[in-house]
Amino acid sequence: MSKSIDLQQEGIEVKKSCCYFCHQNCGVLAYVKDGKVLAIEGDPSYPTNEGGLCCRGNIALKHLDHPARVNYPLKRVGKRGEGKWEQIPWDQAMDEIAAKLAAIRDEFGAEAVATAGGTSRTDDWARRRFMNMFGSPNCFHNSHLCWIPTFMVETAIYGWCPFDLDLGASRCLVLWGQNPGASSMPEMHHIRELQTKGLKVIVIDPRFTETAAKADLWLPLRPGSDLALALAWVNVIIHEGLYDAEFVTEYCEGFGELADHVEQFTPEWAAPLTWLTPEQIRESAYMYATSKPGNIQWGVAIDQLGKSAGAAMHARALLRALTGNLDCPGSDLLTGPSQDSITDEEMEANDMLPEAQKAKQIGADRFKLITWPGYGRIAELAKKHWGKAPTAEWMCEAHPPSVFNAIITGEPYQIKALLVSATNPVNSYGQSKMTLEALRKVDFMVTCEYWMTPTAALSDYVLPIAGALERPTITNSYGCADFLLCSQRAIQPMYERRNDYNFWRDLGMRMGQEEMWPWETVEDAYHYRIEPLGYGAESYDEFVDLYRFHFPEREYFKYKRIGFGTPSGKVELYSSTLKDLGYPPLPEYAGPVENELDDPELAKEYPLVLTTGNGFMPFHHSEHFQIKELRFLRHEPRVEINPATAAELGIADEDWVWIETRRGRIKQKAALTQGVAPRVIVTERGWWFPERSMAEPELGGCLESNTNVLTSVDDEHCDPFSGTWANRGLLCKVYKVNGADAKEGK
Numbered sequence: 001m002s003k004s005i006d007l008q009q010e011g012i013e014v015k016k017s018c019c020y021f022c023h024q025n026c027g028v029l030a031y032v033k034d035g036k037v038l039a040i041e042g043d044p045s046y047p048t049n050e051g052g053l054c055c056r057g058n059i060a061l062k063h064l065d066h067p068a069r070v071n072y073p074l075k076r077v078g079k080r081g082e083g084k085w086e087q088i089p090w091d092q093a094m095d096e097i098a099a100k101l102a103a104i105r106d107e108f109g110a111e112a113v114a115t116a117g118g119t120s121r122t123d124d125w126a127r128r129r130f131m132n133m134f135g136s137p138n139c140f141h142n143s144h145l146c147w148i149p150t151f152m153v154e155t156a157i158y159g160w161c162p163f164d165l166d167l168g169a170s171r172c173l174v175l176w177g178q179n180p181g182a183s184s185m186p187e188m189h190h191i192r193e194l195q196t197k198g199l200k201v202i203v204i205d206p207r208f209t210e211t212a213a214k215a216d217l218w219l220p221l222r223p224g225s226d227l228a229l230a231l232a233w234v235n236v237i238i239h240e241g242l243y244d245a246e247f248v249t250e251y252c253e254g255f256g257e258l259a260d261h262v263e264q265f266t267p268e269w270a271a272p273l274t275w276l277t278p279e280q281i282r283e284s285a286y287m288y289a290t291s292k293p294g295n296i297q298w299g300v301a302i303d304q305l306g307k308s309a310g311a312a313m314h315a316r317a318l319l320r321a322l323t324g325n326l327d328c329p330g331s332d333l334l335t336g337p338s339q340d341s342i343t344d345e346e347m348e349a350n351d352m353l354p355e356a357q358k359a360k361q362i363g364a365d366r367f368k369l370i371t372w373p374g375y376g377r378i379a380e381l382a383k384k385h386w387g388k389a390p391t392a393e394w395m396c397e398a399h400p401p402s403v404f405n406a407i408i409t410g411e412p413y414q415i416k417a418l419l420v421s422a423t424n425p426v427n428s429y430g431q432s433k434m435t436l437e438a439l440r441k442v443d444f445m446v447t448c449e450y451w452m453t454p455t456a457a458l459s460d461y462v463l464p465i466a467g468a469l470e471r472p473t474i475t476n477s478y479g480c481a482d483f484l485l486c487s488q489r490a491i492q493p494m495y496e497r498r499n500d501y502n503f504w505r506d507l508g509m510r511m512g513q514e515e516m517w518p519w520e521t522v523e524d525a526y527h528y529r530i531e532p533l534g535y536g537a538e539s540y541d542e543f544v545d546l547y548r549f550h551f552p553e554r555e556y557f558k559y560k561r562i563g564f565g566t567p568s569g570k571v572e573l574y575s576s577t578l579k580d581l582g583y584p585p586l587p588e589y590a591g592p593v594e595n596e597l598d599d600p601e602l603a604k605e606y607p608l609v610l611t612t613g614n615g616f617m618p619f620h621h622s623e624h625f626q627i628k629e630l631r632f633l634r635h636e637p638r639v640e641i642n643p644a645t646a647a648e649l650g651i652a653d654e655d656w657v658w659i660e661t662r663r664g665r666i667k668q669k670a671a672l673t674q675g676v677a678p679r680v681i682v683t684e685r686g687w688w689f690p691e692r693s694m695a696e697p698e699l700g701g702c703l704e705s706n707t708n709v710l711t712s713v714d715d716e717h718c719d720p721f722s723g724t725w726a727n728r729g730l731l732c733k734v735y736k737v738n739g740a741d742a743k744e745g746k
């Protein structure tokens with residue numbers, strides 16, 4: 001907090017805001033005078049950050065009024081990507097966009113309009129509400145890579161996803177492909193405290209991370225081999241008698257089938273696949289199964305395995321059930337949706353989308369779990385069990401790479417327009433060259449953004465969006481939590497920025513949806529959502545001032561009273577929901593998408609194993625590269641290489657190197673470290689260079705060091721359950737950049 005400002009001066013108001021630079025959504029106190037934020041600090045009364053803010057959270061004021069922000073609606077006047085813009089009034093922009101969307105709907109059908117989002121940043125229920133009434137099923141996010149498939153697989157097996165961990169009473173925490181030391185600092189802080197009280201921590205990660213350094217056990221597995229490890233843990237827990245016999249007998253279905261099925265997956269079988277020893281596998285399975293109660297934290301790595309992702313989630317989910325670590329004190333909790341407030345799903349108006357339009361959702365024919373076929377089934381079961389369904393926005397999406405492909409090929413039909421909000425697909429979606437081709441080709445594109453990103457630069461309209469200090473926020477885990485953490489706006493939006501909510505509402509108001517948008521401001525909508533809580537606040541702002549949080553009373557062992565939200569009412573180790581959708585009811589083994597055992601020829605040309613991405617400080621995906629206070633901490637992209645491998649390849653620390661897969665090559669700077677095994681290569685994600693020209697062909701150097709040039713969205717590499725694509729466990733080669741080819745990727 002700035003020391004030079006007297007915060008005791010008259011007329012200063014303290015607003016309860018939050019940081020939205022990562023999912024921790026730390027509480028922020030904003031000191032406001034005359035409509036300006038003078039200073040911010042972490043809110044000591046906020047339950048997660050307890051007053052702390054990280055280096056990213058601390059630059060909120062630089063972000064708020066950065067000279068590179070987009071502050072006015074922009075309309076393209078030159079050729080696409082030429083970088084020529086005209087500043088126009090909001091009303092004109094919205095009239096023109098609405099007219100264009102109406103014309104597309106008339107000529108090609110509503111499904112020809114798609115929307116792209118990123119990770120949860122804004123009021124996405126409003127986007128879904130608009131799209132449902134507009135009539136298109138083609139909403140998507142790259143949340144396929146981020147928790148959503150896990151949520152749906154786990155909900156299929158035990159009726160909800162146990163993402164809320166009762167860590168206080170836990171004795172063992174498994175961090176499976178998660179590194180809170182760099183990705184979720186408040187959580188890491190909490191874990192460190194609990195470790196002093198005896199919590200054991202197992203880290204499953206190919207890298208010796210900030211978190212692995214503090215663990216009781218670190219399993220440096222081959223990237224992409226998580227399914228083999230999970231199956232071997234299931235094998236050990238069943239065949240060495242470590243399971244909770246009472247829970248399994250009383251509350252689970254399919255134990256016999258599972259026991260037979262996993263007999264083959266011994267630690268000895270998994271050892272060469274995972275590069276771990278059978279002893280490491282046994283020891284870790286014992287530690288989790290015998291240190292009860294225990295937790296398995298969600299980590300994003302498994303969502304990004306591609307082909308084996310769904311089965312890996314399934315096998316990991318079984319571990320909780322076999323050990324009885326579900327819904328008991330200290331375990332992973334099945335809270336169900338909020339019973340006390342209006343949920344995101346209830347705001348989405350999903351019933352307004354006609355069945356005939358649902359059937360047109362792109363990807364629903366192949367990837368059934370998080371499209372209408374699977375979502376419809378799971379939502380029905382959830383409504384029966386909990387009275388409410390999970391959010392459709394996120395859990396029921398068009399398959400993103402297939403939408404980009406439809407733009408390029410016209411198959412299964414032509415997508416004509418893309419509305420982009422809170423994402424930069426060029427850098428965050430898979431196989432960036434293909435994504436970029438689609439963005440260059442789509443007939444009509446509108447982007448709602450803070451910055452002129454490579455994606456925004458290719459748009460027809462770029463609309464200026466208000467950030468966390470300029471809008472209220474409800475934090476509730478993609479609309480699926482039972483609790484609410486609420487924040488208020490510190491100030492009204494600066495310049496001509498608006499909320500995403502207002503974008504969707506204003507569009508709806510112009511397209512015959514007036515009756516469906518009674519809430520003029522986002523606060524009005526939030527007030528409607530929180531009114532049933534019964535606090536009696538006159539407005540949303542007053543609710544935040546007086547109460548701010550809502551934590552319902554928790555009931556352990558709910559299943560003893562109401563069963564599980566599955567067709568049989570039990571935990572379905574043998575999943576009838578997956579089977580009904582045409583998927584294996586028990587997790588079947590598949591190797592990493594590209595690997596040396598299944599494809600030795602490929603491994604001759606690409607002998608190293610690549611994993612693309614992990615969160616690193618100070619950046620968040622492809623955000624914040626403009627902010628010099630953050631760029632100062634990390635100026636250039638880095639790729640982790642073991643020193644022995646580097647020596648063989650003639651690479652020295654800090655050399656620029658090419659990393660190449662079958663899809664293309666990028667360059668990053670070698671960071672030599674013993675923290676990865678000799679065959680493992682770890683690239684950083686997100687990188688582009690806002691300091692360069694944002695016009696074609698440079699587009700901020702968005703392919704040059706962008707790790708998603710290397711990833712694969714090929715159908716054969718995608719998870720058949722969910723369609724999530726392959727970022728982790730690919731084959732690559734690495735070589736030094738020499739002067740002659742230093743400039744461009746190929």
Ligand SMILES: Nc1nc2c(c(=O)[nH]1)N[C@H]1C(S)=C(S)[C@@H](COP(=O)(O)OP(=O)(O)OC[C@H]3O[C@@H](n4cnc5c(=O)[nH]c(N)nc54)[C@H](O)[C@@H]3O)O[C@H]1N2
Pocket residue numbers: 117118119120121122142143145146300304421422423424425427428429448449450451453465466467500612613614615620621622623685707708711727
């Ligand atoms: N290879 C590889 N790829 C990955 C990952 C990986 O580990 N490896 N991780 C994946 C994961 S976990 C995720 S969640 C995705 C993230 O992917 P995205 O969410 O697409 O992340 P960004 O690329 O940072 O794009 C977010 C954009 O939204 C803008 N923005 C931020 N807040 C708002 C807002 O409130 N409204 C609007 N309109 N715009 C806003 C930011 O300025 C930024 O340009 O990337 C995935 N991609």
Ligand SMILES: Nc1nc2c(c(=O)[nH]1)N[C@H]1C(S)=C(S)[C@@H](COP(=O)(O)OP(=O)(O)OC[C@H]3O[C@@H](n4cnc5c(=O)[nH]c(N)nc54)[C@H](O)[C@@H]3O)O[C@H]1N2
Pocket residue numbers: 022023119146176177178179180182183184204205206207209222223224225226298299300301302611612613614615616617618619620621728729
């Ligand atoms: N600094 C920072 N923090 C962030 C973000 C960010 O971009 N930057 N993004 C936010 C978002 S949207 C998300 S989803 C979370 C994600 O946060 P996490 O769940 O922690 O995910 P990552 O940091 O992507 O990767 C976690 C670990 O997986 C390891 N890993 C790589 N490949 C494999 C594999 O094949 N198997 C296993 N078991 N592990 C593997 C990586 O080495 C890494 O240490 O972070 C959030 N926080």
Ligand code: SF4
Pocket residue numbers: 019020021022023024025026049052053054055056057058184185186
């Ligand atoms: S951890 Fe940092 S970036 Fe994330 S919400 Fe908290 S302060 Fe913001």
Ligand SMILES: [Mo]
Pocket residue numbers: 119145146300
């Ligand atoms: Mo994410």
